[in-house]
Amino acid sequence: MVERFKKGLSSMSASVLAIVAGLFAGFIILLISNPANALKGLQTILIGGWNNGIKGVGQVLYFATPIILTGLSVGFAFKTGMFNIGAAGQLMVGGFVSVYVGVTWTFLPGAWHWIVALFMGALGGMVWGMLVGLFKALLNVHEVITSIMLNYIALYAINYLVKNSHLFDALKNQTVNVAANAVLPKAGLDQIFYVLKGRYHDASSVNSGIFIAIGLAVIVYIILNKTTFGFELKACGFNKHASRYAGINENRAIITSMAIAGALSGVAGATMYLAPPSGMHIHVAEILAAEGFNGIAVALLGMSNPIGIIFSGLFIAHITVGGSYLQSLKYMKEIIEIIIGMIIYFSAFSLLVRDVLARIAKRRKKAEGATSKNEEEC
Amino acid sequence: MSDYIIEMLRITKDFPGIRANDDITLQLRRGEIHALLGENGAGKSTLMSILFGLYQADQGEIRKDGAVVKINDPNDANALGIGMVHQHFKLVHNFTVLENIILGVENTKHGLLQMNEARKKVVALSEQYGLLVDPDAYIQDITVGMQQRVEILKMLYRENDILIFDEPTAVLTPQEIEELMRIMRGLAQEGKSILFITHKLNEIMAVADRCTVLRKGRYIGTVDVKDTTPEALAEMMVGRKINFTIDKAPAKLGEPALAVKGLTVAGHGHKKAVDKVSFEVKKGEIVCIAGIDGNGQSELVYALTGLIPSEGEVLLNGKPVEKLSIRKRNESGLSHIPEDRHKHGLVLDFDLQQNLALKRYFREEMQSHGFIRFDRVRDYARKLIEQYDIRSGQGEDTVVRSMSGGNQQKAIVAREIDFDPEVLIAVQPTRGLDVGAMLYIHEQLIKVRDEGKAVLLISLELDEVFQLADRILVIFEGKIVADLDTKSATPQELGLYMAGSRKEEVHGGKV
Ligand SMILES: Nc1ncnc2c1ncn2[C@@H]1O[C@H](COP(=O)(O)OP(=O)(O)OP(=O)(O)O)[C@@H](O)[C@H]1O
Ligand SMILES: [Mg+2]
Numbered sequence: 104m105v106e107r108f109k110k111g112l113s114s115m116s117a118s119v120l121a122i123v124a125g126l127f128a129g130f131i132i133l134l135i136s137n138p139a140n141a142l143k144g145l146q147t148i149l150i151g152g153w154n155n156g157i158k159g160v161g162q163v164l165y166f167a168t169p170i171i172l173t174g175l176s177v178g179f180a181f182k183t184g185m186f187n188i189g190a191a192g193q194l195m196v197g198g199f200v201s202v203y204v205g206v207t208w209t210f211l212p213g214a215w216h217w218i219v220a221l222f223m224g225a226l227g228g229m230v231w232g233m234l235v236g237l238f239k240a241l242l243n244v245h246e247v248i249t250s251i252m253l254n255y256i257a258l259y260a261i262n263y264l265v266k267n268s269h270l271f272d273a274l275k276n277q278t279v280n281v282a283a284n285a286v287l288p289k290a291g292l293d294q295i296f297y298v299l300k301g302r303y304h305d306a307s308s309v310n311s312g313i314f315i316a317i318g319l320a321v322i323v324y325i326i327l328n329k330t331t332f333g334f335e336l337k338a339c340g341f342n343k344h345a346s347r348y349a350g351i352n353e354n355r356a357i358i359t360s361m362a363i364a365g366a367l368s369g370v371a372g373a374t375m376y377l378a379p380p381s382g383m384h385i386h387v388a389e390i391l392a393a394e395g396f397n398g399i400a401v402a403l404l405g406m407s408n409p410i411g412i413i414f415s416g417l418f419i420a421h422i423t424v425g426g427s428y429l430q431s432l433k434y435m436k437e438i439i440e441i442i443i444g445m446i447i448y449f450s451a452f453s454l455l456v457r458d459v460l461a462r463i464a465k466r467r468k469k470a471e472g473a474t475s476k477n478e479e480e481c
Numbered sequence: 482m483s484d485y486i487i488e489m490l491r492i493t494k495d496f497p498g499i500r501a502n503d504d505i506t507l508q509l510r511r512g513e514i515h516a517l518l519g520e521n522g523a524g525k526s527t528l529m530s531i532l533f534g535l536y537q538a539d540q541g542e543i544r545k546d547g548a549v550v551k552i553n554d555p556n557d558a559n560a561l562g563i564g565m566v567h568q569h570f571k572l573v574h575n576f577t578v579l580e581n582i583i584l585g586v587e588n589t590k591h592g593l594l595q596m597n598e599a600r601k602k603v604v605a606l607s608e609q610y611g612l613l614v615d616p617d618a619y620i621q622d623i624t625v626g627m628q629q630r631v632e633i634l635k636m637l638y639r640e641n642d643i644l645i646f647d648e649p650t651a652v653l654t655p656q657e658i659e660e661l662m663r664i665m666r667g668l669a670q671e672g673k674s675i676l677f678i679t680h681k682l683n684e685i686m687a688v689a690d691r692c693t694v695l696r697k698g699r700y701i702g703t704v705d706v707k708d709t710t711p712e713a714l715a716e717m718m719v720g721r722k723i724n725f726t727i728d729k730a731p732a733k734l735g736e737p738a739l740a741v742k743g744l745t746v747a748g749h750g751h752k753k754a755v756d757k758v759s760f761e762v763k764k765g766e767i768v769c770i771a772g773i774d775g776n777g778q779s780e781l782v783y784a785l786t787g788l789i790p791s792e793g794e795v796l797l798n799g800k801p802v803e804k805l806s807i808r809k810r811n812e813s814g815l816s817h818i819p820e821d822r823h824k825h826g827l828v829l830d831f832d833l834q835q836n837l838a839l840k841r842y843f844r845e846e847m848q849s850h851g852f853i854r855f856d857r858v859r860d861y862a863r864k865l866i867e868q869y870d871i872r873s874g875q876g877e878d879t880v881v882r883s884m885s886g887g888n889q890q891k892a893i894v895a896r897e898i899d900f901d902p903e904v905l906i907a908v909q910p911t912r913g914l915d916v917g918a919m920l921y922i923h924e925q926l927i928k929v930r931d932e933g934k935a936v937l938l939i940s941l942e943l944d945e946v947f948q949l950a951d952r953i954l955v956i957f958e959g960k961i962v963a964d965l966d967t968k969s970a971t972p973q974e975l976g977l978y979m980a981g982s983r984k985e986e987v988h989g990g991k992v
């Protein structure tokens with residue numbers, strides 16, 4: 104137990120180091136673009152949501168919701184030895200399906216509407232993820248290739264479907280509002296995370312989605328660590344030959360794992376697009392959802408551990424919200440995006456090159472050893 | 482100049498939960514072959530890894546020619562003339578022998594590889610030491626024994642003169658072992674100093690000058706081989722007398738437990754890897770498939786266990802299983818100690834208890850409603866660890882990757898024997914085990930047989946074959962060419978069949 108705790112601690116310290124490296128990289132860009140405000144800027148980023156009191160904290164939870172879910176999606180697939188770069192596409196399919204249900208299935212009574220919309224979103228993502236698994240298991244096509252292709256198929260298909268349906272609001276070039284019943288409940292969170300502007304409650308957008316994300320993280324944790332199913336998935340991820348030898352059906356593991364990963368991204372899309380007050384709108388634009396790719400960084404920083412992913416998701420949301428307050432320091436919106444992107448990806452990347460860093464450290468030690476050797480010779 | 486080319490003085494190394502090396506001193510003389518002996522987990526590989534710069538000692542020092550040196554990584558070791566052949570070779574399979582040898586020390590002129598000089602040097606070295614290596618062959622096309630010689634050439638090419646061999650003979654056939662011994666003697670004569678890890682006492686007796694013995698991380702002593710006996714070495718190693726004889730009652734044969742009819746496995750090109758093989762293994766019988774490596778025995782086993790597709794019939798206690806999934810075959814009573822422990826036998830990143838439960842985590846006793854009952858898994862693991870004396874730093878929580886090679890093997894054997902199979906397929910079951918562990922596993926295999934189960938043994942070691950088998954089937958180029966009763970067969974006869982001689986030739990008197 105103690106050992107396990109120690110191990111957890113040491114891998115966490117790797118994440119923390121990576122974050123420090125990322126922040127440093129971000130700081131350099133702050134310096135380049137506006138040296139006078141750089142320190143202040145870094146401080147603003149680090150303060151994150153707290154820049155705007157408790158409402159800002161609510162915003163952090165709000166932004167954390169989808170990236171925790173896509174982080175779980177990427178992390179889950181990773182445990183089975185697969186790189187799910189398709190979270191973006193799965194998220195968009197899930198989002199689209201839930202918007203469709205949210206707008207059209209008005210026959211559903213009360214809370215059933217959002218529940219079904221969420222569920223159908225999960226299903227949509229699941230189908231999109233499962234396709235990747237099927238291609239890999241049955242035709243041995245690498246998951247990265249199918250994922251990327253499916254990302255673009257999702258993007259253009261959804262644009263087409265939105266434009267050519269009653270979901271489309273041509274004036275705003277986006278989808279119409281979902282029905283009021285289809286919006287995720289606030290679950291009292293607006294009573295906690297708000298600031299007073301005179302007598303006006305300026306509440307954060309946070310909603311029950313964050314509970315869904317955390318709940319699913321716990322469920323994923325239990326699946327991976329407590330069930331025979333999770334045991335099989337991890338065995339396949341570590342050594343597929345030994346898994347086959349032990350009688351585990353590797354193809355089934357690949358397909359189910361990708362289906363579940365897809366469903367998690369689908370839920371991410373649903374929570375995004377069913378957010379109060381009137382549902383987020385799907386814009387007809389030619390970009391893939393950033394939340395999908397941020398999921399990769401979240402999973403990496405969280406070491407693919409579901410509980411770790413909750414924290415890394417919160418952290419990335421924290422600095423993202425912090426970054427949004429940089430505008431008050433006269434940083435341009437684009438620069439802010441670069442800075443935050445830099446921090447996120449540099450952190451994730453530095454985890455990947457952790458081994459390289461370790462090797463450099465070792466070489467330095469060796470150099471010292473060599474000089475001391477020389478001294479001995481003198 | 483100092484008498485010793487390398488001295489490792491008072492080396493101590495800790496790993497989580499275990500002191501792998503505890504105040505060990507090892508002194509290597511110039512030009513000697515120095516064997517390192519110890520039980521599984523005694524710390525031999527750790528000590529050699531320290532010398533080769535893969536690990537750093539916590540205490541103690543290393544001297545070369547009497548002067549203290551620091552070895553922080555394998556590059557340092559190489560600069561000091563220290564080379565190592567690992568038990569698992571580190572060769573690039575789709576490169577040629579020559580390319581593998583010069584990898585990392587390429588000579589370039591104007592950015593172009595200077596292959597000609599390298600080739601000359603490799604050919605010269607190969608001739609000098611009688612290695613007979615073809616520099617242009619691809620690694621994937623040459624035998625394991627040849628691959629090992631490439632590893633040796635790699636060290637020679639780098640002008641290493643301290644050569645470490647970590648269990649080099651574990652993966653070799655008896656003929657290849659003979660050859661390796663000859664090569665090692667030649668190397669020593671040319672002034673190379675050799676450190677040689679092996680569990681086979683006869684190899685130490687045959688080739689080593691001195692032998693250092695470790696037990697549970699501690700230094701026991703160094704002896705001159707010419708003044709000792711295998712029995713004395715074994716006693717030094719385990720700390721008590723070992724009884725080498727195994728009692729084996731006559732076989733009480735029952736119904737066929739495993740029946741194979743016309744089994745065929747496709748090979749590369751036209752030739753079949755396994756060609757219409759038929760045989761039976763009865764209850765209460767140990768049948769050995771003997772053959773020179775690469776004659777289809779691996780494919781035969783993979784086909785029987787369902788890892789590769791095949792044609793023909795396989796009956797388990799009279800029930801056809803050839804169409805069943807691997808899981809169903811296992812659950813019908815087939816268990817399998819695989820040839821390649823790292824590829825098939827273990828999930829190296831799982832801990833020991835998970836690996837011991839690898840084939841039963843889904844059974845009623847270890848799960849309820851899809852949830853693993855970890856308390857049961859732990860209890861079960863503890864039972865096997867105790868019974869089979871599996872040694873590691875943190876017991877059932879040890880990540881298997883960090884365990885010593887022999888203890889990894891013990892874990893697999895324990896799992897498969899305890900599976901209580903109807904048919905146990907054991908491929909090289911004692912590979913890498915120390916003498917004590919090997920005897921224990923042999924006893925267990927005989928016990929399985931005496932309980933009325935069938936054992937199909939695949940082993941390259943003739944001693945093991947003759948000790949365990951009731952019947953020997955010889956496989957040659959995918960076909961069973963002889964079916965011998967162990968009691969009347971001789972090693973010479975077996976050798977001839979393995980080399981492809983036909984019955985008339987073997988019994989024609991002119992041997
Ligand atoms: N990297 C490591 N991390 C943790 N423990 C280790 C590591 N390497 C070795 N050990 C432990 O140190 C002990 C000695 O291992 P070592 O591999 O040196 O044994 P060995 O004498 O080579 O045994 P074998 O004959 O089985 O190969 C073992 O108990 C092993 O579990
Ligand atoms: Mg070893």
